[in-house]
Amino acid sequence: MKLNQLTLTEALEGLKVKKFSSVELTLACLDEIKRLNPKLNAFLTLNPDALKAAKAADLKIRSDGNAFKTQPLLGIPYALKDNFLTAGLKTTASSKVLDDYIPQYDATVYARLKTAGTVLLGKTNMDAWAHGSSTETSDYGTTRNPWNLNHTPGGSSGGSAAAVAADMCIFAIGSETAGSVRGPACWCGITGLKPTYGRVSRYGVIAMASSTDSPGPLTKTVADAARVYQVIAGPDPFDATTSGRPVNLNLGHLQGLSLKGRRLAVPKEYLVKEMDKATAKLIENALKKLEGLGAKIDQISLIDPHYSIGVYTLVQRSEVSSNLARYDGVRYGNDRSHFGHEAKNRVMLGSFALSAGYYDQYYNKAQKVRTLIIEEFKKTFRKYDLVIGPVTPGPALKVGASKDSPMFGEIVDMLMEPSSVAGLTGTSVPCGFVTGLPVGLQITGPQFAEGLVLAVSAAYQAATDWHLKKPVTDYA
Amino acid sequence: MLKLTPTIGMEVHVELATASKMFCGCPAEHFAVKPNTHTCPVCLGLPGALPVPNKKAVDWTMMIGLALGSTVNKTSKFDRKHYFYPDLPKGFQISQYDEPLCRGGQLALDSGKIINLTRVHLEEDTGKLIHQTVGGKRVSLVDFNRSGVPLVEIVTEPDIASGAEAKEFLKKLTAILRTLKVSDCDMEKGSMRLEANVSMGESLAYKVEVKNLNSFRFVEQAIDYELSRQEKLLKAGKTPRQETRGYDPKTRSTFVQRYKETAEDYRYFPEPDIPPMVFSDKDIAAIRAKLPRLPEAKAKDLVDRFNLPPKLASLLVAKASRLTYFKNSVKTAQTLKVSPEKLANLIINHKISLDKPAAEQLKTLTQKQTVDLGIIDQVIKDNPDVVAKIKAGKSSAVAFLVGQVMRLTRGQADAVAARKLLLKRLQV
Structure with missing residues (x-):
């Protein structure tokens, strides 16, 4: 086994007992990036200082016996989605508008990961401005799915998901507005955690839809996701929407949770008509597995997720039209003609929805339905611990599927939109394969229930081996 | 017969004198400061930057509202107001739309007439454009030191009927703001900016905005000029155009700046980066408890205690230095047989210096009255x-x-x- 194939938990153990160094680990990742990036196009920019950081980590490990107490991710090489600002290192959000933009400051998530001792390998490809679910709207080319190069990795955090799935890094950071972490995790066969809105700071993340943007980890296991989450979560004085409550996640309690008596709800509306039959079967198997572990599963009824498409689309397009207004051509070097087709579409629709005379009909109505969705989830979580179901209606679509489909992302992500507009937390964990492509199980909990969501996800992973499968990356 | 009623509303923008800006930790001071030295990702509107509201600015806005008899809204929020301008780095201004911090309120003129207020809300100031020639080229430069400075907007109902009333309203408003110590209200530094909405007639089918008025005197003159200009047009059977006008103190007249055919669409929507604000009765009471004695109460006190005419009393309280001097020297004056009213007049008319003790000055002045x-x-x-x-x-x-x-x-x-x-x- 090569070092870059290690999980975060394994890599930490190896570094702690000095089985290998951070430099060796980092070099293994950089080698794999060099080998695979021409095929996958997962990375946009490499960090020229990665080895320097790894060397510094090794020095720390050698000289300080307690180094991992204060720096829990010391020496771990990882990848960062290109919408997180990194001072001195180009950050484009995959848009030509920011083609040569060098940020002046660090995103809080990046700063926290740096403090925790990580080694940044580079910045990953994404849908431009995070607008999309396939990375096909990137101005720097599509990222390919490591399981099958003819398929997309999902998006918008497609570069991060592909990088983890192909072992080009130990873990990666993505951001989810509605499905951008869980979706690509599902299609790439890895673990994705979308934290509660306001749990992880958005400061320094190029905004997509401010009211749902949630940074989150993409990892090889649930335990890895928990480790990263613990470092990046928590109040941030620079983000007024972060919650002040402390992050109470006990990594020790995460493993071995008994599912006995846990009440899980499966909304029948989430088995949508667009659902692929083989995928539905895999979800059914996963539910049986959880039942076998002692969970009590009920089928329930929730607002049809198709309504969430409308709610999410209006809220997100409106916020997008506002958030992109700053790229007015006065600063950042490139004018508005550098915006891609998708961004222009979204700005126009959002501007229309916010226009005088239409505000009540569109934006305001969407917010009202959003409140209904929130209330319904609250009611559901009074009776059930978690809500489970499919992540997407089927496995990764072929490259080109989003072309001429202006609502592509919204439809692909429809099963994640209700929990996103409600600001909930959830995971995607691998639960099987359809024609050689991975499929994921969605596990959703109430706000701030990351501990329970992760524990149940870990229990499922302990009983299955889907997450251990690796794509064959000897591409011709 | 056409009945013409002057109908004037004021919009007053006041920069708060907080130490830091509205949504970031940068110093709010921007007058005579080297350009673009008080800036950060937030007030430059850089990608990924997020606004965090300044609690003091929120408290002070509520304080202004309470001093003006407004109702403090128990729930309030910030909204984004969109328009493109080079001095607005985010492409929108964070302001307040339908849930301002304070609603209503009033201010009484000496005549007893009440000027009702519509609202008092909080927003952020923009950067400043500087047009100059650099290397032989005409360029526009942007200074973002002012970007994000807390700005309070006070809007009146169209209750004002003349330039003189507008001037009196503004003087009283300034006295209150200075008493609250929330702004220096210095028009030269731009920390107080005035706009008058002037129309006349019964139907009020139009509204003329007069902007860039940088003294109370100019407000008075501009309004009076506008009223007579509009009256002439209306009497000739024409409706004045809906437009924004500027004021030229040299010619003492207003001039067209731009036409406003339709209302601009700012595409307001709730600022998603800032959670809505919720205040309890206790929160509001705590702010009310911080209110100093206001000019109106102070003036009434002077009228009651020293039998001063109301107008003289309000002139005295308009400046803290005058009032303090009056209070400190009224006893001395009485021993020298100078009545409080006489003393007040001497202070208002600059007959005695506030920098020197009263006794000496009053003796000289009273000696002058005894003739050999x-x-x-x-x-x-x-x-x-x-x-x-x-x-x-x-x-x-x-x-x-x-x-x-x-x-x-x-x-x-x-x-x-x-x-x-x-x-x-x-x-x-």
């Missing part, structure tokens, strides 16, 4: 013809003798006292 009887007798002796005329009943001739007294005293004598003494001496 020797001089009176001298004048009577030197002007027998005039004296005869006065004694014959031509009392107006006494003015000549007063003039002589003034000449001999080189203007030091009090003319009124001299007149009295002359008449007394001549027993007329």
Whole structure:
């Protein structure tokens, strides 16, 4: 086994007992990036200082016996989605508008990961401005799915998901507005955690839809996701929407949770008509597995997720039209003609929805339905611990599927939109394969229930081996 | 017959004197500061930057509202107001739309007339454009030091009927803001900016905005000019155009800046980066408890205690230094037989310096009022013809003798006292 194939938990153990160094680990990742990036196009920019950081980590490990107490991710090489600002290192959000933009400051998530001792390998490809679910709207080319190069990795955090799935890094950071972490995790066969809105700071993340943007980890296991989450979560004085409550996640309690008596709800509306039959079967198997572990599963009824498409689309397009207004051509070097087709579409629709005379009909109505969705989830979580179901209606679509489909992302992500507009937390964990492509199980909990969501996800992973499968990356 | 009613509303923008800006930790000071030195990702609107509201600015806005008799809304929020301008780095201004911090309120003029307020809300200031020639090229430069400085907007109902009323309203408003110590209200530094919405007539089918008024006097003049301009048009059967006008103090007239055919669409929506604000009765009571005594109460106190005319009392309280001086020296004045009203007048009319103790100054001033009887007798002796005329009943001739007294005293004598003494001496 090569070092870059290690999980975060394994890599930490190896570094702690000095089985290998951070430099060796980092070099293994950089080698794999060099080998695979021409095929996958997962990375946009490499960090020229990665080895320097790894060397510094090794020095720390050698000289300080307690180094991992204060720096829990010391020496771990990882990848960062290109919408997180990194001072001195180009950050484009995959848009030509920011083609040569060098940020002046660090995103809080990046700063926290740096403090925790990580080694940044580079910045990953994404849908431009995070607008999309396939990375096909990137101005720097599509990222390919490591399981099958003819398929997309999902998006918008497609570069991060592909990088983890192909072992080009130990873990990666993505951001989810509605499905951008869980979706690509599902299609790439890895673990994705979308934290509660306001749990992880958005400061320094190029905004997509401010009211749902949630940074989150993409990892090889649930335990890895928990480790990263613990470092990046928590109040941030620079983000007024972060919650002040402390992050109470006990990594020790995460493993071995008994599912006995846990009440899980499966909304029948989430088995949508667009659902692929083989995928539905895999979800059914996963539910049986959880039942076998002692969970009590009920089928329930929730607002049809198709309504969430409308709610999410209006809220997100409106916020997008506002958030992109700053790229007015006065600063950042490139004018508005550098915006891609998708961004222009979204700005126009959002501007229309916010226009005088239409505000009540569109934006305001969407917010009202959003409140209904929130209330319904609250009611559901009074009776059930978690809500489970499919992540997407089927496995990764072929490259080109989003072309001429202006609502592509919204439809692909429809099963994640209700929990996103409600600001909930959830995971995607691998639960099987359809024609050689991975499929994921969605596990959703109430706000701030990351501990329970992760524990149940870990229990499922302990009983299955889907997450251990690796794509064959000897591409011709 | 066309009935023309002047209908004027004011919009007053006041920069708060908080130490830091509205949504970031940068110093809010921007006057005579090297350009773009008080900036950060937030006030430059850089990608990924997020606004975190300044609690003091929120508290102070509520304080302004409470001082003006407004209702503090228990739930309030910020909204994004979109428009493109190079001094607005985010492409939107964070302002308040339908849930301002304070609603309603009023301010009474000396006549007893009430000017109602619509709202008091909080927003952020923009950067500043500087147009100049650099290397022979005309360029526009942007200074973002002012970007994000807390700005309070106070909007009145169209209750004002003249330039004079507008001026009085603004003076009283400024006195309140200064008493609250929330803004220096310095128009030269741009920390107070004024706009008047002027229209006339019954139907009010139009509204003219007059902008860039940088003194109360100009507000008065601009409004009066506008009213007469509009009156002329209306009397000629024309409707004045809906437009924004500027004011030129040199010609004392307003001029068109731009036409406003339709209302601009700012595409307001709730600022998603800032959670809505919720205040309890306790929160509001705590702010109310911090209110100092307001000019109106202080003026009333002066009227009650010293029997000052209301107008004089409000002039006195308009500046803290005047009021303090008055209070500190009113006793001294009374021992020198100078009435509180007289003292107030001396202060208002700059007859005595606020930098020097009152006793000395008042003594000089009162001495001036006692006229040397020797001089009176001298004048009577030197002007027998005039004296005869006065004694014959031509009392107006006494003015000549007063003039002589003034000449001999080189203007030091009090003319009124001299007149009295002359008449007394001549027993007329």
